[in-house]
Amino acid sequence: MSVKAITELLEALITIHHELNKAAGQKVELIKKGDMPALEELVRAEAKLVRKAQATESMREKVVRTFLLSKGKVTENATLAEVKEWATTEEREQLDALQQQLVTELHLLKRQNELNQQLIEESLRFVNLSLDLMVPHQEDISYKRPNERDDQPYDTGHSLFDSKA
Template structure:
């Protein structure tokens, strides 16, 4: 394994994150409009990308471990610093740039997803408020012209005398 294989996988991870960010940004309007068909299509595409991201990350982890084993380093939890120790100055610079880009993209994606979550919660609050306004309340359901003191059923007494 080589540093080049690791950088290629980092580039692929960045690519997937950028596509996820693009989709997260596209979700804003369908959420605002309540366009479930468009939203469903975006979520399906996100799901495919999430699977691709998971597979790519597992492959990256495996390649980094293999690379470090070849260098005589056997660690369970590896970091980019571990890889950079065996890289040339040029490779180290490239790894640092890719790492910064990936961290930046992940942060942007997190921020956009938080915004989308807030929009969804706001939409749900609006729907609940609308339902509360449209549905009658218990006291509005029936008309009671008499006061509650006049209610014959209050003490579970029947209008008919069962002893007669």
Template sequence: MSLQAIVQLLERIDEIHHQLLTIAESKIEKIKSGDMPSIEALVREETKLVRKLETTEVLRSRVVQTFLQEKGEATENATISDIKNYVTETEQQQLSKLQEAIIAQAVNLKTVNDLNQSLIEESLRFVNLSLDLMVPHKEDISYSPRHRDDKPFERGRSLFDSKA
């Protein structure tokens, strides 16, 4: 396997991360406006991209593993850092640049997704509060006896004077 195949896969991974980030940023406004059909469409598109990313990542792992096997090193969970030992200085810089770009995209994506999650949680709290305000709450609806003032019986007195 050539290094060019690895670079192409890394570029594809970076592009998918960029697309996911764009979708996540679009979801912010849709969540704020409560546009559920648009959010659902974005989630479907996001799911497709996540599957594509998983497939590309598996392929990248296989290509990197094959590349390292050709160089005489067999590692099961090969990383980009493992490849850098077998390439030229300019190729190392290219790999480092791609690696940093992917990491930056992933960090940005996590930040935006965390924001989306907090917006959704806030929306749910608002919905729950609204429901609590709209639904009337009745005091203890049950078959138990009503709460009575039983204090005279607690002191040992009865209603009847029993002196004879």
């Protein structure tokens, strides 16, 4: 394994996370419009991207571990910093740039997902408020005689039905 294989996997991760960012941005308009079928389709596509990102990250970890083993360094949780120790100056600069791009994409994705979550919570509050306004409350539908007070018990011993009928 070489540093080139690691950089290719990092580039693939950046591309995947960029696609996830685009999908997260598209969710905003779909949530605002209330277009549930399109939102469901987007979420399914997003789930595929997440699985692809997980597989690529797993492959990256494996390649980094193999690279470090080939250099005689045995570590359980291999990091990019350990790879940089064995890389040339040019490779190190490229790894630094790719690492920064990936971190930027991850921060953007995290921020967009937080905004989407807030938007969904606001939408749910609006739906609940609308339902509360449309559904009558118990005190709104219980009728009393005009001379009846609120503190009187409801059970007066009289039946609502005429048993002689």
